[in-house]
Amino acid sequence: MGKATGFLEYQRETPGRRPVAERIQDWFEIYQPFPEESIKKQGARCMDCGVPFCHTGCPVTNIIPDWNDFVYHGRWQDASKVLHSTNNFPEFTGRICPAPCESACVLGINEPAVTIKNIEKTIVDKAWDEGWIVPELAASKTGKKVAVIGSGPAGLAAAQQLARVGHDVTVFEKADRVGGLLRYGIPNFKMEKHLIDRRVKQMRAEGVEFQINANVGENVAVADLRRDFDAIILTGGAEHPRNLGVEGRNLNGVHYAMDFLPQANKVCEGDTVPDQILATGKRVVIIGGGDTGAWPIMMRVESAHEEGGDRDWGVSTVRFSGDEHGNVKKLHAVRVGPPPTFESQAGTEFELDVDLVLLAMGFTGPVRQGLLDTLGVSLDNRGNVQADANYMTSIPGVFAAGDIRRGQSLVVWAIAEGRKAARGVDEFLMGSSRLPL
Secondary structure, three states, rough: OOOHHHHOOOOOOOOOOHHHHHHHHOOOOOOOOOOOHHHHHHHHHOOOOOOOOHHHHOOOOOOOHHHHHHHHHHOOOHHHHHHHHHOOOHHHHHHHHHHEEEEEEEEHHHOOOOOOHHHHHHHHHHHHHHHHOOOOOOOOOOOEEEEEEEOOHHHHHHHHHHHHHEEEEHHHHOOOOOOOOHHOOOOOOOOOHHHHHHHHHHHHOOOOOEOOOOOEOEEEEHHHHHHHHHHHHHHOOOOEEOOOOOEOOOOEEEHEEEEEEHHHHHHHOOOOOOOEEEEEOEEEEEEEOOHHHHHHHHHHHOOOOOOOOOOOOOEEHHHHHEEEOOOEEEEEEEEEOOOOOEEEEEEEEEEEEEEEEEEEEEEOOOOOHHHHHHHHHOOOOOOOOOOOOOOEEEOOOOEEEOOOHOOOOOHHHHEEEEEHHOOOOOOOOEEEEOOOO
């Protein structure tokens, strides 16, 4: 490594946020650009560990020390090559990944960890700006046809990997645009959607075909895909939301957060959304503390980003009550004790005045109606699609990857699974595979 003492000389620095007064006027990403020289210093903080654990912390096993060193030496194109050797879409993970690699960073034992995520984002953004990222065409075609059902991160990763080794790949997406959860589950201020469009353009140039508004099992027959394709990959995600079965759940104004977020994203795309769920001027409660719960808070017009509202933990919703028109007006709750029992605490009952409630409590698994029921694939004890070590389901030639197989998880895990499933498909079709493990 070029700067053996970098971790002693330089402190961890991360990009600042744009001024609140500026960013509440738009939906652009909220972080300010980070100077290139500062990024080089952050790369220099990588310690040349004897046993670096950042690899194992990263689901796609990014070769992090190598590209950190390239960044420090200003070898940006080399850094991009190493980064893309393990990750098809670092511009996605560099923005929305919670960076388990940083949690695994050896420097993080007694100092703030290396800013791996920000370095990753800077590498890929510079690579796009410099024109280093171009379509990678297969040397020859295999004549094999693969259908990928779902265009989220797992589906896109699998499709790109398979196209690059010569298979004819068609991606079926039930929505009106490509991207899945990346497109409609993540707001623009976290990841602008032109990043998806740019990758899709690259993939089209590599030979991947996309069919939108194509809901396999509904308006696209499963039997047709079984007949016309040599292999199928299921990458439809875990879309079945966890419900809250309490009194008043069916009142007007109580919605799943994943009904709200796609509508908001469509508006940002310029669409007109009939009967849009609006939070403007309303008293909003979001139940669920993960990213899906946090993002609607920040999307409220009156509260913007940092001013997004209070967070209250250790609360259990008991019921909702409404007015004579069936509109939700109050949330009734009680405080609970610690896990694993979460016992209600006597005397802690309270009420909140509400006009809109968004349920953001995660997902229970894939939607079975339609595609999965028609295929008849085996499910595991959690209701996810069961697959073997090569990602093949109980039906020969049908594979599964991402949240549809492992349950709700991270985008980076979906990319990793898509890549591994692509290798499994390639081996199934060709007898062996040149794709990485």
